[in-house]
Amino acid sequence: xxxxxxxxxxxxxxxxxxxxxxxxxxxxxxxxxxxxxxxxxxxxxxxxxxxxxxxxxxxxxxxxxx
Numbered sequence: 001x002x003x004x005x006x007x008x009x010x011x012x013x014x015x016x017x018x019x020x021x022x023x024x025x026x027x028x029x030x031x032x033x034x035x036x037x038x039x040x041x042x043x044x045x046x047x048x049x050x051x052x053x054x055x056x057x058x059x060x061x062x063x064x065x066x
Contacts, residue, residue: 002034 002011002020009024011034020029029037 002029002038005037 003009004011004022004025004027006027007022007025009022011020011022011029013019014021014028017028018030020031020034022028
């Protein structure tokens with residue numbers, strides 16, 4: 001189930017409008033917008049994991065030289 005980007009509430013699918021609607025804040029999303037957002041979030045998590053891995057490797061290298 002998708003969640004709202006603004007408030008974090010669960011989105012409800014409106015069959016008549018063919019949109020996902022946030023019951024909390026009223027924002028609407030198309031299926032395409034949700035797909036693009038999920039891909040962007042996945043790529044950001046990958047980049048974040050890569051940065052953490054590089055930092056961890058550097059820290060390990062730095063501490064081993066002392």
